[in-house]
Amino acid sequence: MPELTHFKDGSPHMVDVSNKPSTTRTATAEAIITLPPEARAALEAGGVGKGDPLMVAQLAGIIGAKQTSALIPLCHPVPLSSVDVLVRLEEAGVIVTATARTSAQTGVEMEALTAVSIASLTVYDMLKAASKGIEITRVRLLEKTGGKSGDYRAQPLPHD
Amino acid sequence: MPELTHFKDGSPHMVDVSNKPSTTRTATAEAIITLPPEARAALEAGGVGKGDPLMVAQLAGIIGAKQTSALIPLCHPVPLSSVDVLVRLEEAGVIVTATARTSAQTGVEMEALTAVSIASLTVYDMLKAASKGIEITRVRLLEKTGGKSGDYRAQPLPHD
Amino acid sequence: MPELTHFKDGSPHMVDVSNKPSTTRTATAEAIITLPPEARAALEAGGVGKGDPLMVAQLAGIIGAKQTSALIPLCHPVPLSSVDVLVRLEEAGVIVTATARTSAQTGVEMEALTAVSIASLTVYDMLKAASKGIEITRVRLLEKTGGKSGDYRAQPLPHD
């Protein structure tokens, strides 16, 4: 029977992980930003060839990953051992992927998902003057390793 | 010709708004969280009737909106005069909407979008033990008012 | 009939202050930290004559006041125009007072109360090795001016 582990006797709480072993864990998340033509044109005109606008988003994602436990109320603080964020322009739109790694008592899915969300919002911010029809979509976990619940790998999308 | 206003001479910068008038502005954003059956069952079993799990997400969205300029690198700090975040379970999934208001020299689209993103990540966090197939999707601007670029209202979706 | 203004239709929200005028507002709060003899002795031995340990608490209170809207979920960000925190050792214990001022659409009671709370916690932290029986008590609003609800002044305590 599924349950909400973040609630105990009807109250939200930060789950006790003190009895879990500290193990190596990774998580990779993805988001797709769909671009109306004006937004794509602005991105292409604005230097995506040089990589700079997309690099602003990569950095925002890395910085955001480190703020995960301050942003998600019931999330544990985790000592991240690495964060990689990639942001690239493809036919389907801007594809954002983020991988977080740690050695800790809890996983880093939320860190990877926060990284792609903040990176995506940053892309949106840079393009919002060109179009208001941008969408951040399909924010999801692609893969995780480590932890009691075992490894996971999402079904690939057509664009993969 | 569209351009990236956040770049000047090839460098990212925070756009100068000192000559813009301070006016009333609002923005409403939305996200949809699609739920595999196990996630929906966990949410329903876990007290969504009482509203509590969804209220955790509402609060996270409100708190997150206030962190927008710290999270989005080129975003201005804005004195928010209100934030409303609604999170409700519907057939299509969990629907998150957020409205931000200010009287400022720049708009609050990013505050509304950050609120729905952080609220959505919080829903994800509470449900991730039940299913890894949850997706945050269709994060988009629904409506904005005020500012030089005028008012905007998105096309409704079938679920609206 | 009293009501919870932070709730609308059963959901918590940040109250809309966009139609309120921006006016000058001040608030003064107080806390008393009661000290078991060992804690008082440690404070006196540790340099309270020079003022230093109490100054650590004053600074923590000032810094804390600036974090109020990030700490109190439904609190508006307010541009503080000044913060004064006083921390002094008296017979009743350590007395902490804080005054915050702003010109804004909402008051600064929470800023003053947050300042005395963080300053008090900092005093506690410095003395906790000496005694575990310290208490932070009577955290309350002493006075406020400005705003629609008018001025307020608390009843003095015996120690005043």
Added chain:
Amino acid sequence: MPELTHFKDGSPHMVDVSNKPSTTRTATAEAIITLPPEARAALEAGGVGKGDPLMVAQLAGIIGAKQTSALIPLCHPVPLSSVDVLVRLEEAGVIVTATARTSAQTGVEMEALTAVSIASLTVYDMLKAASKGIEITRVRLLEKTGGKSGDYRAQPLPHD
């Protein structure tokens, strides 16, 4: 002879814990919020039956606990393994308790005390429109376990 361990040669510093073993530690703190009749009536009218206003405070306490080392100047960052905050309405007022756990080189008393303080300030914020005579009182350590100084348990109060 008691001393201020946070001062060395007259300067404040963050105590060196690098030679202390990492052990399991817990701390529980409490605060009592005394309510004038109008504040109690507002809380009861505002949905305390549903638990929502008190849940806002619980979440604020959990989030605040994670900010402890950023708020208390000489406090070490600690990887919290869990935080529980309970907020309940009783005859004596609103009773807030918080328990923090970690496996670290230093204790979590300040995390538990910060959690109850921020939760209490949040209750105050929600009720301050109803009454300005609310007080946050008796913020104290109820219990700690682990660490070189050993276990501690406070004397119960009449309300316990």
Added chain:
Amino acid sequence: MPELTHFKDGSPHMVDVSNKPSTTRTATAEAIITLPPEARAALEAGGVGKGDPLMVAQLAGIIGAKQTSALIPLCHPVPLSSVDVLVRLEEAGVIVTATARTSAQTGVEMEALTAVSIASLTVYDMLKAASKGIEITRVRLLEKTGGKSGDYRAQPLPHD
């Protein structure tokens, strides 16, 4: 007679600016990062031609400027209307300049100086594996406009 305006009756405080008019103010600051040969070589090999490593520092400076009042204890929060940070490699080393603008009751010298300091630390971080002899030097105010103390322009350095 000079005085420390941040102290009143021997206590640090945030100066009261509530009676000062809100006016347009700008400040420009500079820092020079001197590079041992290995650090310069790493920077040149690492893509400074593409601008990327220096752009990481620019962004860090912009983000850091927005954190100024949280970092400098007695500094007022200021609604920045723009921030520009430039980081370029010259013969003297890496030259960092930052300009902040606001319309406020207090100036933005600290915002500009914080921006160059954080940008410089970020350059240091990226190059520290190549050399430990890097220095951040000559962090100073180049120019300010607005405010009661009037305009200021520093003497140019040989490298200007």
Added chain:
Amino acid sequence: MPELTHFKDGSPHMVDVSNKPSTTRTATAEAIITLPPEARAALEAGGVGKGDPLMVAQLAGIIGAKQTSALIPLCHPVPLSSVDVLVRLEEAGVIVTATARTSAQTGVEMEALTAVSIASLTVYDMLKAASKGIEITRVRLLEKTGGKSGDYRAQPLPHD
């Protein structure tokens, strides 16, 4: 051949340290703040004898050290086991030194350098009303121990 370890395939990333052993590491950094006569006079008149203004800077440095990974984009979060910041007035100006210690997979040079930078900016802030010609200079690493790259000790300066 030197390289930028913070870049991989042209993208900035947080370097993976998951395979490095957790070892004891220390770093000491220094900065010198040169003071025009008016600034020195203000500092001496303002209570440097009592130590207070310099203590404000010491505290800001300690607090700033704990924010290092939030300020420097590609820096890892590190559990600091101690931070000492000293700020003293000498003939050459105000000398700031900071020592950080940890047991972690990565070093604490950036924590020590951030501490001296934030402490120096705080000194600047307190003295800027007296003189605009203050400079923060020679921000550099004095010494580090631990880690794969081994120990390091800088050449002493004339003032040492």
